Amino acid sequence: MLEQKEIVGEVKVIVFRLKDEEYGVEVNQVRSIEKLDHITRVPRTPKFVKGVINLRGVVTPIIDLRSRFGLDEAAYTDATRVIIVAVGELEVGLIVDAANDVIDIPADAIEPAPEVVGGVEAAYLRGVAKLEKRLLILLNLDKVLNTEEMKQLDSFEGKHHD
Amino acid sequence: MDMNQYLDMFIEESKEHLQAINDNLLLLESQPENIQIVNEIFRSAHTLKGMAATMGFEDMASLTHETENVLDLIRNHKLKINSDIMDVIFQSVDLIEGMLYNIIDGGDGSADVSAPVSKLRAIVAGDLSAIVEEQAAVQEAAGPAAAAEQPGKHYDLDEYAVTVMRQSKDAGNHLFWIKVTLQESCLLKAARAYMVFDQLESVGDIIKSTPSVEDLENERFDRSFEIAYVTMQPADAIRTMIANISEIQEVIVEPIELKQHQPAAPQAAQETAAAAQTAEAKQRAENTPVGGTGKKGSAGKTIRVDIDRLDILMNLFSELVIDRGRLEQLAREIDRSDLSETVEHMSRISGDLQNIILTMRMVPVEQVFNRFPRMVRDLAKDLNKKVNLEIYGAETELDRTVIDEIGDPLVHLLRNSIDHGIESPAARRQAGKPEEGTVQLKAYHSGNHVFIEVKDDGAGINKEGVLKKAIERGLVTPAAAENLSDKQIYDLLFASGFSTAEVITDISGRGVGLDVVKNKIESLGGSVSVDSVRGQGTTFLIQLPLTLSIISAMLVQVENEKYAVPLSSIIETAVFRKEEIMLAHRQKVIDFRGRVVPLVSLKNIFQVPDSGRGNDDEVAVVIVRKGEKMAGLVVDSFIGQQEIVLKSLGKYLVNVFAISGATILGDGQVALIIDCNALIK
Numbered sequence: 054m055l056e057q058k059e060i061v062g063e064v065k066v067i068v069f070r071l072k073d074e075e076y077g078v079e080v081n082q083v084r085s086i087e088k089l090d091h092i093t094r095v096p097r098t099p100k101f102v103k104g105v106i107n108l109r110g111v112v113t114p115i116i117d118l119r120s121r122f123g124l125d126e127a128a129y130t131d132a133t134r135v136i137i138v139a140v141g142e143l144e145v146g147l148i149v150d151a152a153n154d155v156i157d158i159p160a161d162a163i164e165p166a167p168e169v170v171g172g173v174e175a176a177y178l179r180g181v182a183k184l185e186k187r188l189l190i191l192l193n194l195d196k197v198l199n200t201e202e203m204k205q206l207d208s209f210e211g212k213h214h215d
Numbered sequence: 216m217d218m219n220q221y222l223d224m225f226i227e228e229s230k231e232h233l234q235a236i237n238d239n240l241l242l243l244e245s246q247p248e249n250i251q252i253v254n255e256i257f258r259s260a261h262t263l264k265g266m267a268a269t270m271g272f273e274d275m276a277s278l279t280h281e282t283e284n285v286l287d288l289i290r291n292h293k294l295k296i297n298s299d300i301m302d303v304i305f306q307s308v309d310l311i312e313g314m315l316y317n318i319i320d321g322g323d324g325s326a327d328v329s330a331p332v333s334k335l336r337a338i339v340a341g342d343l344s345a346i347v348e349e350q351a352a353v354q355e356a357a358g359p360a361a362a363a364e365q366p367g368k369h370y371d372l373d374e375y376a377v378t379v380m381r382q383s384k385d386a387g388n389h390l391f392w393i394k395v396t397l398q399e400s401c402l403l404k405a406a407r408a409y410m411v412f413d414q415l416e417s418v419g420d421i422i423k424s425t426p427s428v429e430d431l432e433n434e435r436f437d438r439s440f441e442i443a444y445v446t447m448q449p450a451d452a453i454r455t456m457i458a459n460i461s462e463i464q465e466v467i468v469e470p471i472e473l474k475q476h477q478p479a480a481p482q483a484a485q486e487t488a489a490a491a492q493t494a495e496a497k498q499r500a501e502n503t504p505v506g507g508t509g510k511k512g513s514a515g516k517t518i519r520v521d522i523d524r525l526d527i528l529m530n531l532f533s534e535l536v537i538d539r540g541r542l543e544q545l546a547r548e549i550d551r552s553d554l555s556e557t558v559e560h561m562s563r564i565s566g567d568l569q570n571i572i573l574t575m576r577m578v579p580v581e582q583v584f585n586r587f588p589r590m591v592r593d594l595a596k597d598l599n600k601k602v603n604l605e606i607y608g609a610e611t612e613l614d615r616t617v618i619d620e621i622g623d624p625l626v627h628l629l630r631n632s633i634d635h636g637i638e639s640p641a642a643r644r645q646a647g648k649p650e651e652g653t654v655q656l657k658a659y660h661s662g663n664h665v666f667i668e669v670k671d672d673g674a675g676i677n678k679e680g681v682l683k684k685a686i687e688r689g690l691v692t693p694a695a696a697e698n699l700s701d702k703q704i705y706d707l708l709f710a711s712g713f714s715t716a717e718v719i720t721d722i723s724g725r726g727v728g729l730d731v732v733k734n735k736i737e738s739l740g741g742s743v744s745v746d747s748v749r750g751q752g753t754t755f756l757i758q759l760p761l762t763l764s765i766i767s768a769m770l771v772q773v774e775n776e777k778y779a780v781p782l783s784s785i786i787e788t789a790v791f792r793k794e795e796i797m798l799a800h801r802q803k804v805i806d807f808r809g810r811v812v813p814l815v816s817l818k819n820i821f822q823v824p825d826s827g828r829g830n831d832d833e834v835a836v837v838i839v840r841k842g843e844k845m846a847g848l849v850v851d852s853f854i855g856q857q858e859i860v861l862k863s864l865g866k867y868l869v870n871v872f873a874i875s876g877a878t879i880l881g882d883g884q885v886a887l888i889i890d891c892n893a894l895i896k
Contacts, residue, residue, distance in 0.1 A: 093885040094776065095864070096821035097872045105864060105877060105885050110534055112877045112885055114867045143867050198867065 064163070068154035068189065069136060072124050076149075076190045077158070077182065084137040084144065086152050089129055103148060108137065115146040121197065122177065140194045147197075156189075158182045163191065222318075225270050227519070229315050232259040236308055237589050244301055244592075253290040260286060263311070269430065272324040275314045281335040282307045288339060300338055307331045376422045376443060380471065383420070383445040390471040391450060393457070396439040401462040405434045410460050411442075415453070419446025438464075443471065522615065525576055529764055532572050533860040536765060539565050540857065540881030569765065569858070577612035577761075580658045580667070583622045584609045587629060587656065594633050601640050601651040602633055611658035613665050617759055620739055621667070624732040628669040628755050629654065631729065636673030636753050646750065648672065664741075664783065665761060670754040676747040678704050684713065702843070705745045709733040737892070740783075740875075742841070764861055768878070770854035770886065771837060773817045774826040777886045778850075779859055779878055784891040786838045786845065788853055793832055805847055807838055815894050816849045820873065841895040848894065861888065 066077035067086070092104040092115055101120035105112050115135060119126050132151040137144065166178035179191040236259045243252045264279035282304060288294035310331055318324040380390050393415075397407055408431040415421055422443040426436045446453065450468045457466045539562055546558040584606050595602035613621070637643075637652035644650055657668040678701065685691045685707045691699070699707075707713065713728045736743045741759040760766070760783055768779040769788065789807070796803050796814065803814040814836065817823065828851065836847040859878040864871060875890035 091884050093877070093887065094824075095868060095871055095874065095887065096823070098868060102868065105868070105887075107879050107883055107885050110537065110879065112862045112864060112879070114865055144865065145867050 062160050063157040064160060064191075065155065065157050066189070066191065067136065067152060068156055069134065069149040069152040071118055071122070071150055072127075074190055075187055076192055077156075078136065078138060078192050078194060080155060082138050082140060082194055084139050087135040087137060087146065089133045089135055089148065106135070106146060108146070111144070113137065113144055113146050115148060117148045118197075119148075119150075122174075138194055138198075140198050143198050145198055156184075158184065158189065158191075166190070221270065225266055226315065226319055229263055229266060232263045233308065233312050233315065234585055235259045236263075238585060240301065240305060240308065241588050241592065243296065244298075247296045250290055250292070253286055257283065257286045257290055267324075269427070271435075272314065272318065274325050274328050275311055278307055278311055278314075278328040278332060281332045281339075282311075285335050285338050294338070303331065303334045303338065307335065379422055380443070380445060388419075388445045388447055389449065391444045391446065391453060392469045392471050393442045393444050393453065394439060394465075394467040395442070395457060395463060396465040398462045398464045399438065401438070404436070404438070405432050407460065407462055408432075408436075408440060411457055411463070414456050414460065415442065415444060415446075418448050418453075418456075419444055525615075529572060529576060532569065533764060535565060536569065536858060536860050537879045537881075540879075541883060542881075544881035573614070573761075573765070574612070576615050578615050578618050579610050579612050580618065580621075580665075581609035583618055583625060584656060584658070586622075587625070590626065591629065591633060591654065594630065598634065599639065600633065600637055602637055603651050603653050604629075605653060605655045606657075607655065608658035611660060611665060613759065614761060614764075616764075617665075617739055620735065621757075621759070624735045624743075624757070625656075625667065625669070627729070627732050628757075629656070632669055632671040632673065632753065632755075636671035636675075638674050642674075646674075660761075665759045667757040667759065668754060669757075670752060672752040675749040675751055675753055676705055676708070676745070678749070681705070681707055685710070688713065702744075702746075705747060708745060709743070740781075765858055766861060767856060768859045768888065769837060769856050770880075771817075771835075771848075771850040772852045772854055773821065773850050774823045774828060776821075776823050777854065777880065777884070778817065778821075779857075779886050779888045780837055780839065780848065780891065781875075781888065782856065784839045784841070786840050788835070788837050790833050790835050793834065796834070805836065807845070807847065810845065812838060812845045812847050814847045814849050817889075818849070818851075820894065839891040839895070841892045844895050846891075846895045848889070848891075859886075859888070 065080040067080055067083050068075055068077050070076070087106075087108070090106060092106055094104040095102060095114075098104075101116050101118075103115045103117050103120075105114050107113075117126060127150065129148070130150075134149055134152040135146040136149055136152055137146045139145075162182045162184060163180040164183065166175045166181050168175050177193055177196045179193040182189040182191060236256050239252050239256045239259070243249065243256065246252065260279055260283045264276050264283060267273075267275040267279060285294065285300065285304065289296055289300075294300070310326060310328065314324040314326050317326070384390055395408075395411055397404055401407055412421060412424075412428075412431075422445055424431065424443075425441045430436055431440055444453070448456075450470065454466050454468045457463060542558050543562060546555045587606070588604055591602055591604040632654050633652075637654065638646065638648075640650040643652060653672050655668065655670040657666075657670065659666055681704055682691070682696050682699070685704075686693050686696055688710075690707055690710050690713070709729045709732070713730065733743050736757055736759070739759060741757060743755060743757045745753065745755050747753040767782040769782060769785055771778050771780060787807075791805055796805055798804070799811065799813075803816075804811050805814060806812075835850050835852055837850060837853075838845060838847050840846075859880075862877050862879065864874070864877055873890050873893040874887045876888045877885050878888060880886050
């Protein structure tokens with residue numbers, strides 16, 4: 054998808070904030086942005102899985118992106134948002150500190166990500182976009198929502214309880 | 216016009232007819248003298264042939280046709296049934312079935328039919344040589360060739376058409392048989408045919424056309440077609456009228472002479488051997504498919520509904536159930552009598568609606584069962600065993616999602632019973648049992664479950680053999696084996712990779728064992744158990760939920776969290792006093808009706824955050840079971856029983872421990888559904 058956009062020359066992204074950094078996910082991977090409502094905890098899942106919500110009749114899992122990236126978790130505020138993203142058959146909500154912008158990024162402004170940006174491993178990143186005044190970190194959702202990795206984490210977490 | 220739109224219908228109906236043929240063939244095998252059954256088979260085969268020909272599946276049509284010829288001889292008492300003939304017919308039906316599955320898979324349904332066709336022809340020919348002196352039979356056996364060589368001599372009419380024509384004639388109409396031949400250069404044959412029809416219908420009624428109207432519209436005809444026609448006009452006028460249409464080469468209009476006697480009823484046909492009658496019966500056999508399908512026995516009034524639509528209906532209704540829960544809760548909170556009454560009424564109605572929708576999705580297990588008699592017959596033959604399959608409760612209904620999945624496990628269990636259970640006739644004689652073994656397949660309702668039993672009167676399970684093998688395979692230690700109960704030993708059969716047969720046969724010992732059956736059934740929310748008496752037989756019992764989408768559950772509260780426990784796993788809910796809890800091997804247990812039941816704290820298992828609720832003197836316990844085993848789930852309080860809609864947790868959260876899914880409660884929140892099987896070890 055990114056490749057196609059490159060021909061056009063621009064990528065439309067939803068901008069959200071996590072700790073001190075600004076991140077972007079491609080708008081066509083985003084289903085909706087929700088306010089944080091009641092989350093039902095699902096026991097014995099990785100720490101970053103906060104549980105499931107009722108998203109208009111569909112039970113949707115929610116993960117805390119701070120926790121997913123190993124950043125220190127923060128209390129949820131009025132600004133906290135859940136970005137519902139869809140990758141393949143997966144539909145997952147991402148808890149972020151705030152989501153407030155949609156911008157077009159010129160494709161040539163996107164550079165490969167350095168090893169670690171804002172404490173997030175490069176594997177989870179698609180690249181970094183340098184705009185006039187801001188630095189935008191583009192997420193690679195396929196990696197962020199990798200269930201294989203989650204299964205490993207799951208069995209790891211599981212060992213704690215048995 | 217595209218034939219594809221008829222393909223689904225063709226497949227469905229062909230399946231039904233093949234099933235009917237199979238059923239009746241089996242019946243015929245036990246009652247070879249019953250010509251009525253032959254008639255049934257003949258009718259099914261005939262319809263099948265017509266449909267196949269219409270759809271252009273030539274191999275299928277020709278094989279069916281040859282089969283039909285044999286059946287025709289049988290029903291006309293010109294051929295005696297023997298097991299060789301039965302086998303050939305069975306083989307042909309199998310081949311036809313194979314073609315149908317090829318068509319279902321998108322193939323063209325072609326197959327090499329020469330072998331069965333020549334066998335069938337041999338049967339026909341062999342018999343005919345013996346009775347050749349019996350008048351006109353030869354012509355009949357010559358079949359389509361004879362009919363094709365002299366078209367025009369036959370009017371190809373079914374009873375309905377004849378009745379209509381007789382009435383029309385009585386009303387002063389002329390009956391004509393019209394044959395129209397188009398010019399060789401004619402390009403738009405279908406259009407010409409249409410014009411002929413159009414002209415004819417302006418001054419009379421077309422009773423029947425050969426080929427059928429569909430075929431004509433589809434240009435599925437050579438250059439000529441024949442019509443049975445009723446009109447007040449004289450023959451000349453009709454001839455001129457059609458001849459005036461361009462590109463018509465030839466028009467033949469002949470008056471139809473109706474026979475004075477009533478046309479033979481299908482079963483009456485075989486009783487009279489008069490040449491005229493035979494010809495008429497042959498005509499019926501050569502009939503086009505259009506008239507054929509209507510002759511099935513009177514069934515209840517039903518319509519076919521696309522399964523997807525039922526699924527959509529079910530999903531929509533699930534949403535409604537969730538809102539119903541929400542409304543009920545709101546009404547309780549608002550507490551206004553008129554609102555409460557309305558909501559209550561709506562709840563009642565939606566409850567009825569739910570029952571109807573659920574029953575609409577219910578299909579009799581017959582659908583699965585009816586392919587077994589044939590399978591058992593073949594299997595028994597292959598294994599040189601004598602087996603009688605008895606089916607009970609085929610009318611028992613199950614949700615179609617369960618029906619779709621239950622076939623394979625049952626096939627496996629039946630094969631198991633026949634292969635490993637039923638002994639050889641010699642062994643049975645020695646054991647003082649009848650040579651013929653019996654396998655019972657029973658289905659019945661009980662509570663919210665359907666039970667299916669596969670029971671054989673074979674040798675029973677060899678406990679020592681099972682144990683020996685289990686120890687060999689490292690499934691149990693020799694020491695542990697000593698203390699196993701019979702039930703536990705039998706359960707070893709379901710352990711992964713277990714096969715007790717000394718010789719691996721291709722029937723049931725194919726590397727996959729009963730563990731596959733167990734997994735499948737458990738994935739359906741059911742369970743399977745086995746019981747056996749040495750020398751008397753083995754019984755497999757499958758327990759299945761009635762439906763998979765809306766279930767009754769008990770909602771429980773644990774600290775601030777709510778969980779749903781499926782009612783199907785609950786034996787009872789009870790409140791115990793703290794001092795009633797005992798310790799056995801550091802495991803908390805209670806005495807429940809004389810049984811020691813271990814307690815499982817949901818709070819600990821699910822690591823529920825403490826809400827500072829404090830300690831009560833009493834504990835609320837939900838007693839749940841898995842098979843014979845029980846456990847007590849310790850909760851804080853019972854919220855109540857409720858119908859809940861099963862929802863999956865989605866593809867991201869897979870294999871969550873002891874959680875089978877989720878549901879949406881009346882307040883819009885999600886509650887997790889507890890998988891009790893995972894909590895009982």
